[in-house]
Amino acid sequence: MIALTGATGLLGRFLLDGLPGPIVTLGRRPVAGYAHRLWDLTGAAPDLAGIDTVIHAAFSHVPGRYRGGEGDDPDGFLAANLDGARRLFDAAAKAGVRRVIFLSSRAVFDGSATGVPLTEETPPNPASLYGQVKAQAEAHLAALPLIGQNLRATGVYGPGPNHKWQDLFADYLSGQSVAPRRGTEVHGADLAQACRLMLNSHQTGAFHLSDLLLDRHDLLSEVQRLTACPHAPPPPSDRPVAPLICIRLPALGWQPGGMDLLRTDLPRMLKQ
Template sequence: MKIALTGATGIAGQAILQSLAAHDVTILGRSTVAGHSHIKWTLDAPAPDLSGFDALIHAAFQHAPGKYRGGEGNDPAGFITSNLDGTVRLFDAAAAHGLSHVIFLSSRAVFDGYPKGTTLTEDLPPKPTSLYGEVKVKAEAHLSALPLTGITLRATGLYGKGNANKWAPLIADYLSGNAIEPRVASEVHVQDLAQACQIALSQNQSSIFHVSDILLDRHDLLAMVQNLTNSPNSLPKRSDADVSQLECTNLKALGWQPGGMELLRQTLPDLLP
């Protein structure tokens, strides 16, 4: 399969690209990636020529460094122009050039308006509270109306090696003896997201897939760090917050099996400083 991939140097895109070794992947973006064809493109630009491609995987998103919710900074209009208008142009080009599949990386943020502790099913209507979530919802809706197989992957927090090591500052603070605020959140390994993407490529009808795995308390994460490093530092208290979790019924029905706590344990040594 000949695939166009956006966001290949990002947290999600790196893992997705690595999982597509059996395919002919062209990078759409500012930067080249060794071993792959490249088309220079940004979300602010006209859509690239997608003729000859079978599928598009769209994982690119422009935002303030380190922020998704609130990633518009002081330029909400520019945020919409880049991320929504640019995405719509890209999806329209995919339809116009006859691509069979478009896979869109969306977010759990589309459900932020629900009370904490809500079970988030695939058929639950979105209720975003951030501009980030609103843009994702509108892009999802545009994709679903196009004459192709459009798959939306709504992912929770991603973790893993490389760019995906979002816990580096947290682990450094803990090992330095700094106080750590309690927090609990849902997480999924980037490899499991990549596995979900491969499943999506095999589907023949438009769908929404939720991508989430473990509910992780910082106390438990840092207890594993403590065990690996023999740190004498105190662990944070467990969080008593409720968390709304994505229910991943559709993906699991197709054989998706995320790595759970065992994959976290295997990965954690590579995330230490």
């Protein structure tokens, strides 16, 4: 049985759709159709009896922000996200859980120099508090006697309520100024595919998850094509971005959807 934290969040909905059952959700609110056990990041460890795999996707942050997600409460941010993860991982080891998959982030490298290849063997070098929390939680998991797998994801996009580009699309379509930017992205369905493959792997440590190096110019050009919006997309960004180098997941058979999947789901996202 899989126990999933963060099931009501941005990542959780993709995982619920893409993971094999049975699944029990761990959190403050149940999800219709799934078994549920009450748990809070700031509280005691959850009941993990009968659980084979824990997938930890819950994260407490200021809405819309991960880096800088501590807002004006860094102590509370640490207490929930780092201490809460440690309690969860320790409880998993104590309960005999065989595997923990931790949704980490490329932010573990946000202090690295531009141009440094970000391989799965590259030592973390976080600068933000967000990156530090992810890196320290990774290290805690690595020391426990179970299969600990840290899934370092780039930005995750995909259709659903309050998807990550909802405000960006609204600003562009209304004619507001949109700043140039580019970054690495992966679809939520490809995140779920990665977790499914990891369930059958005994490898521990870091797994990198990234698909597209996407410029807002290109993304909003696609939006313009679909909507006939009269406003010009922002110019291409000249900001250097080091892609995550993904080796371990493709070796397991992972095949992300690329631009074809993005173009397929853009119409749905524009309606939300």
